[in-house]
Amino acid sequence: MAAASCSSKVRLATFVLLLLGCLSSGSGSAQVPLLLWSSDSLPPLASPAAGHITSNDQLTVYLAAALGSGPHTVLLFLQDKLSKDDFTIFGGVFGNKQDSAFPNLEAALQSSASSITVPALEWTGSSSFPALFQETLGVSPVLVDPETLSHLTINTSVNNLLLINLPYCTGSHKSCKEVLQDNDEVIGNVLSAVKAKDVPYTAIYTGLQPSRVISEASVSEQSVGRSLLATAEADVKAPIMFNVSGNPCIMLWAQNLSVSLSSSGDWIDLAAQTPSLDRSMCNTTHSLLVLSYPEALS
Ligand SMILES: *[C@@H]1O[C@H](CO)[C@@H](O)[C@H](O)[C@H]1NC(C)=O
Numbered sequence: 001m002a003a004a005s006c007s008s009k010v011r012l013a014t015f016v017l018l019l020l021g022c023l024s025s026g027s028g029s030a031q032v033p034l035l036l037w038s039s040d041s042l043p044p045l046a047s048p049a050a051g052h053i054t055s056n057d058q059l060t061v062y063l064a065a066a067l068g069s070g071p072h073t074v075l076l077f078l079q080d081k082l083s084k085d086d087f088t089i090f091g092g093v094f095g096n097k098q099d100s101a102f103p104n105l106e107a108a109l110q111s112s113a114s115s116i117t118v119p120a121l122e123w124t125g126s127s128s129f130p131a132l133f134q135e136t137l138g139v140s141p142v143l144v145d146p147e148t149l150s151h152l153t154i155n156t157s158v159n160n161l162l163l164i165n166l167p168y169c170t171g172s173h174k175s176c177k178e179v180l181q182d183n184d185e186v187i188g189n190v191l192s193a194v195k196a197k198d199v200p201y202t203a204i205y206t207g208l209q210p211s212r213v214i215s216e217a218s219v220s221e222q223s224v225g226r227s228l229l230a231t232a233e234a235d236v237k238a239p240i241m242f243n244v245s246g247n248p249c250i251m252l253w254a255q256n257l258s259v260s261l262s263s264s265g266d267w268i269d270l271a272a273q274t275p276s277l278d279r280s281m282c283n284t285t286h287s288l289l290v291l292s293y294p295e296a297l298s
């Protein structure tokens with residue numbers, strides 16, 4: 001978080017935060033994130049501009065390039081629901097890496113030969129990842145869990161599509177963090193089983209649908225929305241939200257937003273004030289968040 005410091009008291013306490021790369025642009029369309037990593041090298045994915053949404057066609061073209069030639073063993077970790085917010089809220093985002101619900105996933109990404117991250121993949125409601133991979137690889141998915149996988153013989157001279165279904169916290173008596181931690185454990189165990197067989201693999205972690213379509217949140221699934229928010233509130237403050245046509249386009253979570261207007265001055269806690277977001281904007285390529293704190297001058 002940028003702590004701006006202005007010596008001139010005349011200057012408006014306006015803080016321009018250019019948030020690049022990590023924000024989604026808000027056309028109100030639904031997206032899921034997708035992580036892909038491999039024990040082999042992957043072709044590069046043209047990195048999307050800030051706020052860019054990767055289309056299903058772009059993904060199909062990429063998968064054909066990455067998996068089209070030679071036999072591949074693909075591990076598809078398909079969670080019932082997943083949104084970028086799940087990483088923001090449960091990924092130890094404030095530097096509290098020990099709090100992360102995804103230690104195995106993070107370790108796998110770091111130790112893999114190559115990995116790509118698709119922060120926002122278009123989700124149309126009819127997208128079907130198993131079908132997409134089935135088409136790319138020309139084989140049917142085999143449903144596995146860590147237990148069955150350890151007994152499974154994988155023929156590495158043909159394509160293999162191993163599907164691992166993971167639950168989300170919707171309707172679960174466990175908290176979202178616990179469910180995601182359990183899923184991370186499953187991911188870790190599956191990867192260990194595959195490594196023990198010395199099988200080269202390409203793994204994907206994504207969601208069957210977004211966990212939060214914020215504009216539609218808690219309309220049809222009230223109890224879900226409530227439990228999700230209850231969990232979020234316990235760990236994280238509500239985000240500063242900039243909306244376009246009623247849908248969030250920029251969300252800023254900050255543990256502490258404090259500024260000092262002079263070198264010797266006291267810190268002003270901006271969290272105690274409500275900013276105006278008047279000059280913020282979003283379009284398909286740019287996301288600009290302008291927080292104006294008129295009271296910070298007094
Ligand atoms: C693996 O698949 C290939 C191609 O279908 C086949 O020729 C080979 O016998 C299989 N190997 C094993 C160990 O099943």
Ligand SMILES: *[C@@H]1O[C@H](CO)[C@@H](O)[C@H](O)[C@H]1NC(C)=O
Nearest residue numbers: 214215241242243246247248
């Ligand atoms: C932005 O949209 C969200 C979700 O629709 C809503 O909860 C929030 O109150 C809106 N904020 C503003 C400033 O309109």
Ligand SMILES: *[C@@H]1O[C@H](CO)[C@@H](O)[C@H](O)[C@H]1NC(C)=O
Nearest residue numbers: 255256257258259267269271
């Ligand atoms: C926020 O950060 C400032 C500057 O580091 C510090 O003085 C202040 O105590 C912090 N406030 C909270 C609520 O953590």
Ligand SMILES: *[C@@H]1O[C@H](CO)[C@@H](O)[C@H](O)[C@H]1NC(C)=O
Nearest residue numbers: 281282283284285286287288
């Ligand atoms: C988005 O806004 C930026 C900054 O105002 C501008 O430079 C860019 O051309 C806009 N892009 C589109 C697609 O409108």
